[in-house]
Amino acid sequence: EVYLMESGGGLIQAGGSLRLSCATSGFGSSNNHFSWVRQAPGKGLEWVAIDYDDGNRFYADSVKGRFTVSRDNSKNTLFVQMNNLRADDTAVYYCVTAGGQYAFDIWGQGTMVTVSS
């Protein structure tokens, strides 16, 4: 079965750090592109970052310099390290596969991050 499962969310004070994980199953993480998308409560979807299978990574301006995506292919796990968190980072964070045409074809269930100010 193919799935993604995020973990690591929680309540954190502004200025703090958090690392989210995304376990992948059913496909190798080494030859797929993965992205992170977030959704603030009651709001729309916001793209956060892309981790290409060749190691290139790009970030939304809103998180650049504060978030870092990485992966451990031996454990089929993706990560996003989030530093200097702000209240407006409060959201459900999804990891997704960026498949053909970089369409987000598989989504995890999401993990909630709440940043208190």
Add this chain to the structure above:
Amino acid sequence: IVLTQSPEFQSVTPKEKVTITCRASQSIGNALQWYQQKPGQSPKLLIKYAFQSMSGVPSRFTGSRSGTDFTLTISGLEPEDAALYYCHQTAYLPWTFGQGTKVEIK
């Protein structure tokens, strides 16, 4: 790239046709996707590359394009189609989403 969806809200009777438009601020070719999100669920990819329906998606969902205007059409709304719908472009980084369209069943 800014994606502007219209309308933001639509209340529709079952079996009616629904049309949601997504206008891109510049040319993005066909690099446009449509997602459906039901309450409490993760989004689901319906259509990729403007036209290509995903496996398992009912045939009543179709995508089309005219220049920088993209359309998601639901031909004959079913009660289970009540959801938020988002467009999404992957032509240029940063990838962006439309603001969403809420479809409600009358």
